[in-house]
Amino acid sequence: MWTISHYRSRGRSATVERLNRFHGGWGMSVDVSADRSVWSELFHGWADRRDGRLRLLRLVPRAGGPLVTLSVAIQVVAGTLPLAFVLSTAAVVAGVPDAVAGGLGSAAWIHLRGLLALTAAVFFGIQLLLPVQELLGNLIHRRVDDQIRDRLMAASYAGSGVAVMENAELLDHASDATHRLRTQMWSPGAAVAGQVALVSRYLQTVLAAVVTSVAFAWWAGAALLVSALTIRFGYRLGLSAFTQVFRTTVRARRRSDYFRTLMLQPAAAKELRVFALLPWLKREYTEAAMDNVKPVWRARRRLFYGPYVLYVLVAFVLLIAVLTGAARAASAGLIGIGGFMLVAQATSTAMRIGGFIAESDVQTEQGLNGYRAVEYIERITADAAAAVTEGDDDPAGLPTSEIRFEGVSFAYPGGPPVLDGLDLKIPAGQSLAIVGLNGTGKTTLVKLLARLYEPTTGRLTVDGRDLRAFRAAAWQRRVAAIFQDFAHFELPVRDNVGFGAIEMLDDLERADKVIASALDKVGASDFVEGLPRGAGTPLSRQYTDGTDLSGGQWQRIAIARALLAVEGGAGLLVFDEPTANLDVRAEVAFFDRFLELTRGVTSIVISHRFSTVRRADRIVVLEHGRVVEDGSHDELLARDGRYAELFHLQAARFTGEEDNDRG
Numbered sequence: 001m002w003t004i005s006h007y008r009s010r011g012r013s014a015t016v017e018r019l020n021r022f023h024g025g026w027g028m029s030v031d032v033s034a035d036r037s038v039w040s041e042l043f044h045g046w047a048d049r050r051d052g053r054l055r056l057l058r059l060v061p062r063a064g065g066p067l068v069t070l071s072v073a074i075q076v077v078a079g080t081l082p083l084a085f086v087l088s089t090a091a092v093v094a095g096v097p098d099a100v101a102g103g104l105g106s107a108a109w110i111h112l113r114g115l116l117a118l119t120a121a122v123f124f125g126i127q128l129l130l131p132v133q134e135l136l137g138n139l140i141h142r143r144v145d146d147q148i149r150d151r152l153m154a155a156s157y158a159g160s161g162v163a164v165m166e167n168a169e170l171l172d173h174a175s176d177a178t179h180r181l182r183t184q185m186w187s188p189g190a191a192v193a194g195q196v197a198l199v200s201r202y203l204q205t206v207l208a209a210v211v212t213s214v215a216f217a218w219w220a221g222a223a224l225l226v227s228a229l230t231i232r233f234g235y236r237l238g239l240s241a242f243t244q245v246f247r248t249t250v251r252a253r254r255r256s257d258y259f260r261t262l263m264l265q266p267a268a269a270k271e272l273r274v275f276a277l278l279p280w281l282k283r284e285y286t287e288a289a290m291d292n293v294k295p296v297w298r299a300r301r302r303l304f305y306g307p308y309v310l311y312v313l314v315a316f317v318l319l320i321a322v323l324t325g326a327a328r329a330a331s332a333g334l335i336g337i338g339g340f341m342l343v344a345q346a347t348s349t350a351m352r353i354g355g356f357i358a359e360s361d362v363q364t365e366q367g368l369n370g371y372r373a374v375e376y377i378e379r380i381t382a383d384a385a386a387a388v389t390e391g392d393d394d395p396a397g398l399p400t401s402e403i404r405f406e407g408v409s410f411a412y413p414g415g416p417p418v419l420d421g422l423d424l425k426i427p428a429g430q431s432l433a434i435v436g437l438n439g440t441g442k443t444t445l446v447k448l449l450a451r452l453y454e455p456t457t458g459r460l461t462v463d464g465r466d467l468r469a470f471r472a473a474a475w476q477r478r479v480a481a482i483f484q485d486f487a488h489f490e491l492p493v494r495d496n497v498g499f500g501a502i503e504m505l506d507d508l509e510r511a512d513k514v515i516a517s518a519l520d521k522v523g524a525s526d527f528v529e530g531l532p533r534g535a536g537t538p539l540s541r542q543y544t545d546g547t548d549l550s551g552g553q554w555q556r557i558a559i560a561r562a563l564l565a566v567e568g569g570a571g572l573l574v575f576d577e578p579t580a581n582l583d584v585r586a587e588v589a590f591f592d593r594f595l596e597l598t599r600g601v602t603s604i605v606i607s608h609r610f611s612t613v614r615r616a617d618r619i620v621v622l623e624h625g626r627v628v629e630d631g632s633h634d635e636l637l638a639r640d641g642r643y644a645e646l647f648h649l650q651a652a653r654f655t656g657e658e659d660n661d662r663g
């Protein structure tokens, strides 16, 4: 959790300390400290970066064989044409004196005309290929990103539990990866397309060096190559070293994204105004944004601009040597004017690889960061899924006799025990209510039952069999649970209810019937019929004809979803504070109906309202992680223990209020 004061501290060391605290989870160390020399920092983690590039290269075939083959072929042609242009323009320049001497119509003139046409055709070809290269690059980019997106979704839903989704570091990376994939900027797909785009650039450089060697001198070709590659590798080294810093600022980026979206979210707008939070929010946003960009700026200056001057100087000396040598050879008559032109143009063509390559460099380095985030998420979620024990058995039709918690203890990661040796038997077909003070673990108990978390010790059984003998996903389909923080899908009413038994939605006619019946059972038919498009109305004001619902109306929709799940075959119904937003009369009416509707279905209701609880077949009181009382409403009142105390407290409040109202 971020606190206001946590991020108040300013200054480089504080920023570096914060950033270093968050980089560990990436699986490699990213050192933003200035204690090292620039050179050792540039090469620090180089092997890891190289391996990352190789993993990106292994993604290239994922874009599809024919597309990649075509794209590489186009890149080869695009890499060759500039040299063809250099050769033909050099030939044009060399042919001009003879054509001028021969005059119009001479053989030299006709030859020159042919060369000019060839040069124009090559130029035209280069221009024509540019959009084709871009188009194919975009296709590769999109196809790879689509697959990475699928991988990310599969990783997010690997395993049955949700504990992994609460891992802060994983959420940092997930937000980073999804942002990249959503914006398609600096994504893994962009990196892969950027790698393919390098084919034409490298080919141009090599061909330019070969042409220079053949047309002038081998040493000049070699010097040209060394000069171009010095700038190239130096530039890439600096870029890849400073791009690592983005991996350490991922949490600051998430924070600034959070503050920015908070400012624009309708849900927060009311409280931002009422509590006058906007100035604070703006300040926090700016601070988070600065935490994100300052280390990057600093690393860019240190690792990138400084050393880059050195590479340029080396390249400059070599280029001067090549051009001076060519000029001297031309003045000595060893190469003609065309030869000199050729060397000069080849030099400029070769040097196109030095420095920034718009279609490749930033994309490759940043996309690699995005790919690493995806790999990290896959690793963590696979580990979490592997830690869940599950068998192959099918829990269809269960429970038929009972569900049991046997000595179950549980603690959230890093937290104190919530459940502590809990024993509880839930007979099939019975309605059980769970009561207890805030934070005593009632919701946690049902999360364990739904296998969203695994017990730390102890076990759960269904009809005497360990829950772990069943496929976790199949068991979850047996459980129809509506939690306190149930989902508000910004989708039509029909979907919000139908998600209880998604397979039913395929048969539209039947779906409409069962959804209407579920809405009727929870007393939601009237208000749904009054919506602009009935059950087809999107439940969000952000869509045409969309609407929002009151808390109680949303709750009825969620309950209808659970009832539909029972209709679809779920064997265990769980309601966590199902009627907290219903008025007292609606609640009483609902529960009278509810017990009728779910008769014979194993159900668990968690509630603080004793008017709800007292109607259940059986009630358990949870305290200190265990069941401390167990019985029917009358039995527990007669016992005059914890339940009776809580019940009388609530009853007295209501009676007091009524008395006051009367008075």
Ligand SMILES: Nc1ncnc2c1ncn2[C@@H]1O[C@H](COP(=O)(O)OP(=O)(O)OP(=O)(O)O)[C@@H](O)[C@H]1O
Pocket (backbone or CB within 6 Å): 166, 412, 413, 415, 418, 436, 437, 438, 439, 440, 441, 442, 443, 444, 445
């Ligand atoms: N995802 C989580 N990560 C860490 N701790 C959690 C998480 N969810 C709940 N807790 C903690 O576990 C304890 C039990 O929470 P739980 O939600 O099960 O209580 P509850 O009895 O349902 O409370 P309430 O009546 O307020 O709904 C609380 O101390 C809570 O802070």
